Amino acid sequence: MTDSRPIWWSAADVETPDAWIAAFRALTNDERSDELGLAAAIFIARIRRRTGRGPTFSELFSELFPHDQLHPEWPSGLTYPVRATIHHAFRLHVAIQWKRGGWISWDPGVERSLRVGPTFRERSRARQAARAR
Template sequence: MAAEPFPIWWRGITAPPPSAWQIMFSEFTGEDTADEWALAAAVFIAQTRRRTSHGPTFAELFTHLLPDTDGIPGPFPDGLNHHERRRAVTGFRGHVAIEWRRRGMISWDKDVTRSLRVGREFRSRSRRRQQDGGASPRHPASVNSDTPHRTGSRRGFAQAEPVTGEAAPRLRAIVDRFAPGWPELIDVGPGWFSLLVRLDERLGSMAPGYVLYQCKAKFGVLRYYASATGDGSPEPEPFDEAIAAAEAESARMCELCGAPAGQYVIDLWVYTFCARHAAEKNAEAASRRQASA
């Protein structure tokens, strides 16, 4: 009996694809799992465009998704030459990306470097999520003279206690930096409060009168929109670099407790949580889905 042909994404290679590659391809493109991976890819693309104004390369995208194996599903078979290795990587990534594009989660322009962008379905889901206001909005924290004003969030986790103690006046000082007409909202979890205080101290040392417009979490990462002068002039490079460094650091800190963390996609929202808080949030989401079934 003739041997089964290799998968289309492995064509032109002499050795069969390793089981790790086949399993990962099924994971990335399977009916029950593709949406979650496609969403994670779209989130990373959106984050990259926010930081750099252009999309990531395919290599950067898959390295983000498969960091432990440097962007490939596993080791290559023995004996592959350079051309075959390159063909394997290109075929695997290309056909996975085609599936995610078919689902409307990502898109790109053919033969255009760094043209990766989010797809129509991803934008549509994001708009619906924003219009719906999330499944379980955050409850407003108490507001007093020592507590920064915080409000309901569409990202769906509960804010429990008012900010008290040493952090309260330092966060109040950050709230006082908001430009006139902008809502005085520090819309992040308490695990990032110390990060905000350190960022404010660093920015204040460079621009004592700097102005803040927004402080929130987006795609699981801190977003701190500020200006050194508030007059529309270009920001000093060190000022922008300090903000970028804090935003990058937030992607490794649990938003609830500040512990080392990773990013999790739960009910179409991206959170940066430690393992414990991710498990609790997943359990909460599962319970909510069962209740609404």
């Protein structure tokens, strides 16, 4: 029997609530993913310019979702460790969509390695060139 739960929900023994699946889709559909990916890259560029290193994933998601609007209510009965694992995996898989779009990048397992991706760099260069004309 195959597990139909999304990979980011695999820490829980209960089925993924529809509201969570809808939230993930809303954050990763093509239009929203590009919008959020751009916002993420702008924040990363600003932090790197100011500090010389990238923000943490926690800092990035706190900036983009300041009132923890990232996900719906938790189903009852999930322990704190399970919720923390799901929360981390959910954010990571949202960020993977931004990485696939070329907006951001990072080195797995390396703290504060978040950086802008090739799509952001390309668009930034094009925008600067247009300003120079």
